[in-house]
Amino acid sequence: MHEEISIRKARALGIAFIIFGFAVLALFLPGTAADQTTTFTFNLSSSEAIEIPPLTVGTRMALYFTALLSVALGMWQLAKGFKRVYLVLTFVSLLFVLAFLAWAAKGKSMNLTGMLQSTLLRAIPITLAGLSGVLCERSAVINIGIEGMMLAGAFVSALVGSVTQSYWWGLLAALLAGGLFGALLAVLAIRYKVDQIIAGTAINILATGLTSYFSSRYLQVHQELNHPPTFQPISIPLLGNIPILGPIFFNHTLLVYVTLILVVLIHIILFYTRWGLRTRAVGEHPRAADTLGINVFKVRYVNVIAGGIVAGLGGAYLVLSSVARFDELMTAGKGFIGLAAMIFGKWTPFGAFGASMIFGFADSLQTKLAILSVPIPSQFLLMAPYLVTMIVLAGVVGQANPPAADGQPYEKE
Amino acid sequence: MTQEKEKDKKEKRILKINWQAMAVPLLAIFTALVLGALIIAFTDETVYAAFRESGFFGGIGRAVEVIRIAYGALFIGAFGDPKLLWEAIVHGDGEAFTQAIYPFTETLRVTTPYIFAGLAVALGFQGGLFNIGAEGQYFIAGLATVFVGYSLKGVPAIIHLPLALLAGIAGGAFWGAIPGYLKAKTGAHEVINTIMMNYIAFRFAEFMLDVGGPMARPDSFRPVSPEIEPSAYLPQFFPSNSAIRFNWGFFLALAAAAFVGWLLYKTTLGYEIRTVGQNPHAARYAGISVPKTIILTMAISGGLAGLAGATDILGVLHFMPNAFASGYGFDAIALALLGKSNPVGVVLASLLFGALRAGARYMQGIAHIPLDITSILQGVIIVFIAAPEIIQTLYRLKQKIEGEEGVVFTRGWGQM
Known part of the structure; x- marks a missing residue:
């Protein structure tokens, strides 16, 4: 190919x-x-x-x-x-x-396995953001609200997880919150035909405001509300014992495995199922899809809400599988980097995952370099993912071809 | 002749208050405030206590009281206490007067960068470009401004201040022109590029200002730049009272709004920008160089965003701290939308947001309502403005039949 x-x-x-x-x-x-x-x-x-x-x-x-x-x-x-x-x-x-x-x-010595493991862990939230983008944009709805959806997922998972003292309820709540914001984007973009970038921006501002407001109103006053239990690493028998690959891939929390499975699953759904074919048809040529009897609106609603749920999972990962607390603006741009990963990965799940690994590698490298006291400012390494994205988008390396109908509202005749 | 008439008509349309057009924004703001009030009441523990202790009406009464205190504080924090102002005027007390109008001067101070940033996004909108990069342009302009501000010594203010402002404009314009160039030459969508460049600008500023970095204050353990020379200061409006940070930057912002209005509606370039924004294909047929217009639009837009950074540094901060702004980029989008991409509208929207921001700070102090309530209000306002049907259905307004003259930004990430 x-x-x-x-x-x-x-x-x-x-x-x-x-x-x-x-x-x-x-x-x-x-x-x-x-x-x-x-x-x-x-x-x-x-x-x-x-x-x-x-x-x-x-x-x-x-x-x-x-x-x-x-x-x-x-x-x-x-x-x-x-x-x-x-x-x-x-x-x-x-x-x-x-x-x-x-x-x-x-x-000196450097542990390559350790570095690749931390690369994967840093790549997981970016991957989820990228997958969220893939789901939405394959059905031609641009989602720049991923950042906000992740933030909502992170906040809700911390709050509900703390109140119920169960990470399962925290996770469920995060998926729900992500899905709700996904539904909001879907209604604005599909029902009201709002410019999708504006709708996404509104979601980002709204989610930032809501999570920060409720965080300072409740989580900061009652610390016990910001103390959820977390998923513990599970080593997969046999696979976890393989040298190098074992620690990198098979010794993680459930959410990491779920993410890796989702990459494969969404790939299969998009390219090997009837639903995936419909999604792609709607993304490339909605008018033709409509003529063939595909319900364009339904396909878009389902995909955008699913995208919101995946973004909510990304937020839950940050809290329930990582730092065990919510901080204001804790997503720190991961939603946008995920969007970049999606573009870099040419709107495919595996591509988005690969790009996320590159971004995760740059991130883990800069912490490593700080430890090794290498005389390179860490800021330049952290810039790299953004520069690479711009270079890819400009078509210098390969061609970035989004779904043909990406961003256009559909009007039934 | 006919052209003259067209012009006349247009001018009248700008100046005349069109209540029907104003209905949606005003109702959007009103509805957002109502929602905000509900959030404030629902997240107040004393309201729940009142419901438990003194029944339904007691609870409602407490809720109304809480909202009254909060929004009262918001008003006083934004415009000052009318009672104090009246007393100062009656007694002819100059000191008390400046004290009484202090909150309003703060509102105007916060409004200043909002106007610049809002104009930046609005100009982009008019040209069919979505500049989410105001934040990054603000950073780069800040670096350029502060560098000119502290490195030139012994220069008279009449030269130093304009030079520092120009440096800010140049920095922002440069940072804005890059995504413009990429869009024009490769078709790469400016939204993703401006977002990427925001992060690059953020890291770059961090590197420059980091302790021991190229622009760090030599003797400081904090990541800040050196203080700028007083010759580069934007003059204060009340030099006698140093607590008042209101400065001439505000009038510069008003001048910028006038400039953008003139540029858009009175010049060839403005006509080209608007034509490209409405229909790039038609513009190409009309002989307009679309790539050139795109790059220029983004450069001017970046320059305007840059002025936000420049005036913040020259008028208020007098140095540049690391990570000294956050959220201007997104706020600016809200402003441009609320102002319908019209310079006068942007100024009014900026005043509203400035008042909200300045008032919210006081409200946080008095009523312990987190500042972030303003972000919620802004988000809700954008939703209502972007989807006017919601407001129209809610208030049973007459739906406009003909489509609003809008610009479409979203044409996919990598295509023209």
Whole structure:
């Protein structure tokens, strides 16, 4: 399923690979002594069945190796051209990141498994936000209210979880709150045909106001109302004991597993079921879908409400699976980053998940760098996801094609 | 001749108060206030206590009392206590007079950045562009302004102040022009790009102002910039009373509103902006360069948002703290909507929001109502304004048959 790209772009990518290679040498080599080594470790807990020995490499060797490899790939791209050049681009980017890690941790050791685990944990709320966006936009309703829906889910899960002392009720309440805001967006966008970006903005402002108001009125006065029980990590037997993969994927709380399952589930629903076909038809060409007897409004209502529920789950995750309390504005832009992940992932569940992992990686990397006291301001790493999104959206790398009818209200004739 | 007449008509339409057009915004505000009152009453523990102790009517009475106290405080916090003002006037006491109008000057001070930011979004709306990036443009403008403010020394105010303002305009315009350029050249939707650039601006400001960062105050342990030179200060309106932070920035904002009105309705560029906003395809046929207009609109919009940051720093703060603004971007959208993207409307909407914000602070002190009630009111107002049918059904208003002249922003993320 590779895309045709222009010769100009193919050439530019080849040159980019070579530049990446030289950048590795230019940026990281000068400060690296000949005898320095970097150690990567892979064991996180004692639950792994097999201990993987740590990998120690000469830092300079690692830099030469990665630089040479990406220059070679660039040469090949210029001379012959790869068929799946975006895969190679991903690989070269990975090489660059590896070279960077080798340089950042020179003379020290770095636990790669631990870093990937924290990457996944940071990616979960972004993934849920992205999935919410995928559900809505596949049926052609733009949802920039995800941030607000997550906030509502987070607040309600903290409050209800604390009152009932049960994370199950907290979770249920969060799904309900997300669904309600989803329904509000649906009514505004579908019934009243309000511009969808304005409707989403209104939801963000409303959710911010409501959660902050009730939080300072109740949660801050009665601390016991902001103390929900949390989901505990469950290690999956056998799978959890696999080295590297076990700690990364199979030693988490229920909500993490639910998210991973949702990624697969929504993919299947969208691309292999009748409902998914209808959703996509409504997203691409509602008039044609209507002619074929599909109820455009119903499809949109269901998808947008489902999207709200998924966003509410994202909010619940932040509270019930993470910090165990609600703080005002605690989503801190994750809803918007999720939207970016959705675009980056080309409106597919797996794409959104992959993009979320990249964003989660940038996030976890900057905390790691602070520990390693690397002289790079963490702010620049935190900027990276936003820059990458803008580059992708501008069509520099691949083409971002939203559903054709995205954002347009449907009027029955 | 006919053109002249058209112009005349248009002018009259701007100046004449159209009550039918005003009905929806006014009723939206009213309904929002009623909802706010209900929220205040329902979240007050003394109301529940009164219901338990003195029955239904006692409870209702207590609820009315709570709402009266809250909204009374909101009013006094926004406009000042009429009783104090009257006494000051009667006694001819200048000191007491400035004290009495202090709340109102605070309202005007809060209104100032709102006007700029609201105008920024309104101008974008007119050009069919959705600038959610006022917040980021505000940050970058703040950085540029404060840099000119503290790094130039020994320059007379007549040069320093305009330079600092210009730096703010340039910073905001630059930050706004980038998503404009991307939209014009690649079709990338400005909403997502301005949101992304908000976060980039936020991180960039954090980096610049971080302790030990390039623009941090050398001897400080807080992430703040150095103080600007007094020659870059926007003059205070009441220099004798330093507590009053009201300054000439407000009149600058009014001038900006006049400028935007002139630009939109009296110049070729304004005509082009509005045409592109209403129908880019028609604009292209009419020979208007759509990409150029988009970039210019976003740059001017960014420059206006930048002035919000510049006047906040030059008139009020005199330095730049890290994370010194929050929510301007979204508030500005509400303002532009409420003001129907019309400069006069934006000024009026800004006054309302300024009064709400300033009053809410006092209300929090007196009646312990969290400030965030204003965000709830704003959210509700946007919903009602965006979906006027709700208000029309609620109050049995006559539905307008012909469609409102609106601009469509949402055309998908990556297309023109």
